[in-house]
Amino acid sequence: MLVALTGIGLSAAAGLNAYIPFLLVALLARFTDLVALPSGLAWMESWWAIGIGALLLLADVVLDKVPAVDTVNDAIQTFIRPATGGIVFAATSAAEQLEGSSWFQENPWLPIAAGVAVAGLVHAGKAAARPVVNAGTGGLGAPVVSTLEDGASIGLSLIAVFLPVLVLLVVALAVWALVVARRRWRRRRPPRTRQDGPLAGT
Numbered sequence: 156m157l158v159a160l161t162g163i164g165l166s167a168a169a170g171l172n173a174y175i176p177f178l179l180v181a182l183l184a185r186f187t188d189l190v191a192l193p194s195g196l197a198w199m200e201s202w203w204a205i206g207i208g209a210l211l212l213l214a215d216v217v218l219d220k221v222p223a224v225d226t227v228n229d230a231i232q233t234f235i236r237p238a239t240g241g242i243v244f245a246a247t248s249a250a251e252q253l254e255g256s257s258w259f260q261e262n263p264w265l266p267i268a269a270g271v272a273v274a275g276l277v278h279a280g281k282a283a284a285r286p287v288v289n290a291g292t293g294g295l296g297a298p299v300v301s302t303l304e305d306g307a308s309i310g311l312s313l314i315a316v317f318l319p320v321l322v323l324l325v326v327a328l329a330v331w332a333l334v335v336a337r338r339r340w341r342r343r344r345p346p347r348t349r350q351d352g353p354l355a356g357t
Contacts, residue, residue: 157319159269162244164315164322166270167329170277172219172308173232173239174212179312180243181205189316196246219301222294229282240274241267247316 165176177199184190185200198204218228248266281304288296307329314321 158248160319160322161247161315162266162270163273164311165243165247166240166273167277167326168308168311169240169243170236170274171281171304172215173236174208174215175308176243176312177239178208180246192246199246216305220298222289222297225285225297229285236278237271237275241270244270
């Protein structure tokens with residue numbers, strides 16, 4: 156159960172920023188015993204994978220804070236973030252095998268599918284919200300929201316690894332915050348003007 160919560164948390168974090176949970180898992184696998192990577196994903200802890208991940212993280216952090224460019228970046232990340240979600244979920248599910256459970260061993264595709272689904276949903280919400288934020292703030296909200304998303308990805312990744320029991324609470328709070336923000340945005344939208352068609356007498 157805890158391993159599943161870890162996978163869910165890391166996948167959700169990947170939906171916000173693909174490279175933060177990837178690097179966390181890779182570094183923990185390389186320098187600690189907290190994460191034991193399966194043989195098929197042992198490449199994650201190699202220096203070249205960590206180095207490329209760090210460069211991509213730097214690029215993503217910068218591009219995601221530029222209005223309009225962030226939308227293009229989100230379009231590119233449509234494939235990367237869900238894929239990374241599947242990878243980090245599968246990587247951390249290896250701990251379940253060490254605990255003696257055969258559930259993931261009998262269904263090796265489930266962690267990948269679950270990670271892709273969770274990260275994909277979070278990414279879809281992020282990508283849909285960003286143009287609205289840019290339009291509503293004249294682009295000034297992009298760096299602020301992006302910084303908050305990066306911080307949320309870091310925090311959620313750390314919670315997923317070290318305090319996985321809190322993952323469900325954090326995800327529930329995030330969903331609640333999104334619902335509240337959406338309702339407030341709808342209330343602030345100006346009412347649509349009624350269009351009655353051609354003027355009489357024309």
